[in-house]
Amino acid sequence: MKNSSRERITLHLDMDSFYSSVEVRDRPELKGLPVVVGSDPKGGSGRGVVSTCSYEAREFGIHSGMPISKAYRLCPDAAYLQVNMKLYKDTSEKIMDVIRIFADKFQQVSVDEAYIDIGDSISDYESATLLAQKIKNEVKRLQGLTCSIGVAPNKVIAKIASDFNKPDGLTVVRPEDVQDFLFPLHVSKIPGIGKKTQPILQEMGIESVGQLASCDVQLLIARFGKFGVVMHQLANGIDMREVKEREEVKSISTEDTFDEDISDPGEIENSLAGLSEKVYTSLIKKRFRFRTVTLKVRFEDFRTYTRAKTLHAATTDKEAIRKTSLSLMEEFLGKGRFRLLGVGVTKLEKIDERQTCLSDFL
Template sequence: MPAPNQKTSDFKKRITLHVDMDSFFASVEVRERPELKGLPVVVGSDPKGGSGRGVVSTCSYEARRYGIHSALPISKAYKLCPEAVFLPVNMKLYAGVSVGVMEVLRGFAEKFQQVSVDEAYLVPGPEVENFEEAALLALRIKDEIQKQQGITCSVGVGPNKLIAKIASGFQKPDGLTVVRPEDVREFLFPLQVSKIPGIGEKTTESLKEMGISTVEELANCDIQLLKSRFGKMGLQMKQMANGLDFGEVREKEDVKSISRHGTFEEDTNDPVKVFGSLDTLSESVHGSLLKHNFLFKTVTLVVRFEDFSTYTRSRTVPIWTSDLFVIKRTVRQLLSEFLGGRKFRLVGVGVAKLRERDERQALITDFL
């Protein structure tokens, strides 16, 4: 619980979500080839009949039942399950899906941090006031990723990045685990120390030699003993074992674009519904522009039809602006070539070529 003199609003801001795609590469491959659903799928180098020298990049959960896992020698994976479907890594495909996933997540975040091709942290906006509302938000995120990208993810909700990260892996695949501040120790203490991020096989073995195998034992271990064995890492491990993490969720790179996407409940070619959705998405993008004090020069439209065919169109406007009318007008113009017949599954609106709005530019834009 927050300290007596800690503002409740500050405490709420600590609500953190960690979103992790389930068996990402393999899931994307199964999405592309539905006939592979339910089969053991291994993505990695060529097993060459059991003599391949590469490793497994990832594998489906069906393959994991045979003992296959990431970084396992591909030759061993073949021996464990020779009937598995072995596929080469298609990074271009996965990177494209990753971009789509991250765009979805940004749309739900006040603060956002992508940490790999298939996982990210986010802090929700002020409309999410407690962990119950955060859980509902997580369900919306899971549903939107499923609708837009056809894959599942697992979400952890916690009072900091550490707890959210551990929680996201607690009920994979397609899981949701919420850990409230008052439940942190009850959640952590029964776990094996290897569940704490950064504690690998060697450290786990060293801790085992000290008689420490659970997080509770690590949390209660004398700090001087840990520091004498592991140095500064000993203090960090003890803090994590007690659920402490002071790291902030923050974007690693400058924002290059802002976008929002929406999937229709049912595929539609009703122009009223399509234009209405575009207006709502445009307003959301505009709100983010104002919040971050950005101007833009490029407007982007994304459309996806009922057969999952997806098209992107962009147009650059003559001046730097943050005008909502410019966004709405441009996306409507871009949409015109797609009207007439086919049903829309999804539409998206984005702005790019961003720059910060300075006072001089503000005067020019407001005058125009």
Template sequence: MNKPPHSRITMHVDMDSFYSSIEVRERPELRGLPVVVGSDPKGGKGRGVVSTCSYEARKFGIHSAMPISRAYRLCPEAIYLPVNMELYKETSNNIMEILRIFADRFQQVSVDEAYLDIGDSIEDYRSATMLAQKIKQEVLCKQGLTCSVGVAPNKVIAKIASDINKPDGLTVVRPEEKESFLYPLCVSRIPGIGKKTQPVLVEIGINTIGQLATADVQLLISRFGKYGLVMHQLANGIDPRQVKEKEEVKSISTEDTFDEDIFDPGLIKNVFCELTEKVHADLTKKRFRFRTVSIRVRFDDFRTYTRAKTLHAATTDKISITKVAVELMEEFMGCGRFRLLGVGVSKLEKIDERQTFLSDFC
């Protein structure tokens, strides 16, 4: 029998300085240096923003969403790198696959963070702590990145806990410790209390989570409406939200990173055939048909490209995946040696169980 939500153990896993950490992983010579990922600072005249930065860069006062021009003024000697979203998404997918293994229920909430409900298989916080350590070890070993983990009775406490001891942190909050953990913290630690809400709370004498937890609920509702009640509950460590995975599937893909770079056309076609088998098996299992086939190519110098082609009609045909993938690959043949190849399908349509498609008989 499933335990009630209030007695379950929840983890929040948050990657540390995700984009910049990936860049440092790819280029170890950047380790220990201030690294800023975002738009081109153009010598301090750039108009973009910082996507993320390393902890070394944060020592100079740089932070996410800061204008890149200001970041440059704070630390002109930092290493400024463009956003490589394809690489970040690939790494995110790999990490999420690791995390799913350990979860009874799983919910990815962004490219670099997720909730894990472990309440079916783990009943005590000692075992949960050991599992969190195992997760951190697996992510570091398989992806070369550190993460911070919060272990708690619910989502809001777990999320706050994961942020307390960054980077590479592990914070465990047992049910009987929630007040001693939450109450001394600044109210801005609660997700959703930001630059607009916090000043209003300060105006009415509320600076800490403890003060918010013991505040007059009617006063909070009069100032913030229904959100006043929500804030009061969160401050008291009450969060009924359950860990739920999004059901929507937008694409299915797989890829292979080679121990030795390849360039032989025959071998490349064989790789695409193998990747197609995996994609088609997943497609069949989830009962989707597709319209778009895409490939992902990474050369030995880490240049990465994607290409896609949309078919005239949705199909389940396995041969079409390989055929289109090989066609798309022609653009890159003879341009170098390949470190990674990937195949995916998208523009998915759920198959009606009552329908039979011609391609099923091909």
């Protein structure tokens, strides 16, 4: 049966608490303990956030993105570990190599997530379920880690399904079961519906996916514009996106959370220079030019803003990153102390090997 004449079957694989699971795998004495990976808590006065944590730590209310100081207050006896990105990336590469073997089309979307299109090789959900279980078994056998997989008619349902029964879950949603699966869920389970959108939906009396699916789409457009249409389609299980062989790099960025809030112009300038240097190094390593420079600032009271400026032409000029970020920073100087600064570049263009000149790397 050809792919064009059958219903598509998509798998979404999500590693379980990836960073902390890798740490526990390599340090068995941590098994069963609350493990928090992120910034140094410094006895409860540390800056920065939790990158991820074990399921044992989540029982104390700790979660990704939480200030590390709050995590420490919730569970001071947890094992607090610094982020070891090289270890996680190396492990991720080995896992993704395992997954690729089973895929006709493969799309890695983060260090611990991937979509799989099984193409023409499998056309029924029984076989797809067996394949998903085989992938789980291979990841566990070769890397000693568990993952959760969703099997569904498209990407959005597969992603929601992979999170449905964590950890070590396998959730299958057949086409005839889509509404029964989606409609009882809270709207926050729809990708893209976050802290800003949820309160507005709640004001409209919409809390479940089913309520969103049955809402008049014109009302959603009036409140959310084009995103209203997208939300309505996703709530009804409609997602026409295909699994892409390769995910395009859209941005390169880095940020720094300070041990102590800063306001001195000299310190700010030095920080932006260092961040610009890191972005430039990554840019050249990945062989991209950029057109837009972005700045991210977070004040001591957690107010966060982003600004961007697009240049006339694509470039690899390190000074352009530094000077533009400084220019964007002027709006915020003198308005408070800063907890975090970030610099990034977008609107990237791949450098053609044949057109590369020495000046690109000086």
